[in-house]
Amino acid sequence: MNKTETRQNLIRSLVMEKKIRTQLELQELLAQNDIHVTQATLSRDIRSLNLSKVREGDHTYYVINSISTTRWEKRLRTYMEDALIMLRPVQNQVVLKTLPGLAQSFGAILDALEFSEIVATVCGDDVCLIVCEDTESALACFEQLKQFTPPFFFSK
Numbered sequence: 001m002n003k004t005e006t007r008q009n010l011i012r013s014l015v016m017e018k019k020i021r022t023q024l025e026l027q028e029l030l031a032q033n034d035i036h037v038t039q040a041t042l043s044r045d046i047r048s049l050n051l052s053k054v055r056e057g058d059h060t061y062y063v064i065n066s067i068s069t070t071r072w073e074k075r076l077r078t079y080m081e082d083a084l085i086m087l088r089p090v091q092n093q094v095v096l097k098t099l100p101g102l103a104q105s106f107g108a109i110l111d112a113l114e115f116s117e118i119v120a121t122v123c124g125d126d127v128c129l130i131v132c133e134d135t136e137s138a139l140a141c142f143e144q145l146k147q148f149t150p151p152f153f154f155s156k
Helices: 003-017 023-032 039-048 069-083 103-113 135-146
Strands: 051-056 059-064 084-090 093-098 118-123 127-132
Touching (some): 003 023, 003 039, 003 059, 023 039, 069 103, 084 135, 093 103, 127 135
Antiparallel strands (some): 051 059, 084 093, 118 127
């Protein structure tokens, strides 16, 4: 294993074990493990490892994303343009109807995006039922999903 791989493996471990709030804090933890890096190298590692910050209360800290949100968002937008038949809120749920065979793909994308309003997705062949906590959450989820639909979709 080369130096970069060794360093990045240690960064992964540190991020999974601790709530690291800043690059400086991460740099200091690496130094405690006899790995000394510049801020520029650390920034490249953070980008390469697809680390992002999440907010918890008044604090933010690094987490590892397996795939970037923008990539999932692009995929959702593409699916909405190519395969969406109907999108409608119903009580504490949002019903998403697709072309045959694509509902489970929509469900997988929505699960990966981890929208806070979504409790679960239940998908069949051409329908994805998006379960939310309550009617208000379902409406918020519906509004969020509408942003990914083609501009003409709701003007019919």
